[in-house]
Amino acid sequence: MTLPPEFALIAQHFRPLAGPGALDLSDDAALLTPPPGRELVLAADAMVAGVHFLPDDSPGNIARKLLRTNLSDLAAMGAQPLGYLLTVSLPRETPPDWLQGFAAGLAADQHEFGLRVLGGDTTSTAGPVSLSLTIIGHVAPGTALRRNGARAGDELWVSGTVGDGTLGLSVALGERAGDAAGHLADRYRIPRPRMALGQGLVGLAHAAMDVSDGLVQDLGHLCRASGCGAVLEAVLVPLSPAAAAVLAAEPALLRRVLTGGDDYELLFAAPPGAAAGIAALAAATGTTATRIGRFVAGDPLVTVLDGQGAPMTLSQEGWSHF
Template identity: 55%
Template sequence: MSDPDEFEQIARLYRPLTRGAPEALDLLDDAAVVPSRPGMDLVLTKDALVEGVHFLAGTSPGLIARKLVRVNLSDLAAKAAEPYGYLLATSWPASFGWPERQAFAEGLRQDGEAFGLTLLGGDTTSTPGPLTLSLTMLGWTPAGRMVRRAGARAGDLLMVSGTIGDGALGLAAARGDPPDPDGFLLARYTLPQPRLDLRDALRARATAACDVSDGLVADAGHIGRASGVALAIDLDRLPLSPAAGRWLDAQPDRARALVRLATGGDDYEVVCTGPTPIAGLTVIGEARAGAGVEVRAGGRLTDPGPGGWRHR
């Protein structure tokens, strides 16, 4: 029995993900119609994942789908936006057959229900190359209230949510080192937790924000450049999980190890600025007049290199 054709796949795998929303038009059209919400701005963001670049070959299709959703939700979290729906584009290699596509759709279903998301449309194609996925996420903020990267002022505190370095260590653990006996680090890499819980606090207290995807130093630098300020970061104040703390204690060069944690990426936390501390976030530095990012570890200036992942 042959696999379902493109239109059957859309009907069977993706139409249920619209959750009956009328704006999706049952995925029978080439577009969706999104009604306006008075007093609200529609916020859009897009992230793509490529096998071998953003996730390892052999990763469960369901986990790939959920990571795709969550890295996009992380962008909305940094904008203090309420998630709404998404557009999906998939480029399937020959190795990704009907069972794998079913598992992928199940991952989308799980997180669609968890985060209240509606699939609004998209496209599906084939490719001779690696599995390539793209998702455009939509969310809402009160008009004029989206938290931008621009907005930091000299004298603001620099803060970050959660813990930093787990994503990079999780990728390393997936490759065999460091040890990860309870799977915590791997879970942080494969299934990030978007910080949507910070929405109200960011709207009320943050002057600028960015999600930590490429690396804390690099992403903080995005805020500095957009805002026209310099940033000073003290890596000795970096919030670490117990697993990352144990790894750090075993390293012969603490300063260099801290730089690795602060530039490794895949944490999907939120780095932000504000005039006063925000509950639940860790103060790691400050904004100053000028330009660039100054990084200290062990009380000394240190070179963070590029600061994080650089896309060619």
């Protein structure tokens, strides 16, 4: 059984998700009256089966990961979500209930995060499922968190726990055991964008970004944007109990934790005086925030120290597509 024409698919699965300006997804474009006195924040991420998710992941989880990776970009800027546009390219042999599950995942997260679909496109492809989402959020003008505000003397913080996503991928691929409760694989499949934390960091943090391609590599981006260096203490990096158990059995995986992708936590710079405010904010927003290092004057280099205070050598700093 093949898919019905895309107009029927859109009407059945996506129209119920549409916001007021989406014009029932049946016009050439959507209309959006920007919230008065706000600055818009825009990001776009693509996801391809076999690269960003496993081809046999459930379509609902794939939809949620797509939406959440984009939400995480808004969180990193301290923005509130408003809406999104979505393009979906599917093999012709995709079973009809795949789109049903995909739309159900979107519906759940639209409800959880408070945004609606505004428009998009559905096409066929001779390759793997290929998705793209553009998200629109808003901030008070001039308040967006940027990557370029870190300065020497700032403390380096990260939200939540690091490494669950990359270890979860490894578990999901059957490369290693552990994770009996499924925590790691779940973290790989469903990111937790730190919306409330990011919004609360406006005024507290000097700079922020989300960690998606590996902690060390992404910290390097933050350093280059800010024009300073950073020292990261590996033993301070927060681990989930599940990740800690995997590392206890295989300590060499620490390098993977520091450089693997799919964390979707916030990495941020804040002055030492902000520590109490950050701790209170993290508690109030249902997450944690951990100091893992500091920013230093000099070239935009990341130094990773091991438990003895000696620099670690990493063969790669993070994920690259090419």
